[in-house]
Amino acid sequence: MKTNMTTESAQTLAVQALAFLAGDDELLPRFLSLTGIQPGDIRTAAREPGFLAGVLQFYLAHEPTLMRFCEATGSKPEDMQRALNALPGGDEAWDRQI
Structure with missing residues (x-):
């Protein structure tokens, strides 16, 4: 049975994912290129x-x-989707709750 993830837990996982990106010389440039964000921003x-x-x-x-990421951190792929659904901008249902 799938359970919902709290916003706090989702933020923690997303920050962990961001830190993983920031420490990876291959992933960070790809992320920056796709998002258009400058490293200093x-x-x-x-x-x-x-x-x-x-x-x-x-x-x-x-x-x-x-x-x-999941192998390096012991995370489950399905938790990434659950976290996305719990964050603002990640699921239309979340946006309707506020």
Whole structure:
């Protein structure tokens, strides 16, 4: 049975995913290129609603990247989707709740 993830838990997982990106010389340039964010703007962007959902979407859009993160951190792929659904900008139902 699937259970919902709290927003706090989702944010924690997304921040962990962002830190993983920031520490990877292959993934970070790809993320920056796809998002158009400059390296010096990541901290500012991370405070914007929807940014953390975008980080999770980056992983979910490319299965090898998702699996690389999950294997390195012991996370479950399905938790990434659950986290996305719990974040602003990650699920239309979340946006309707506020």
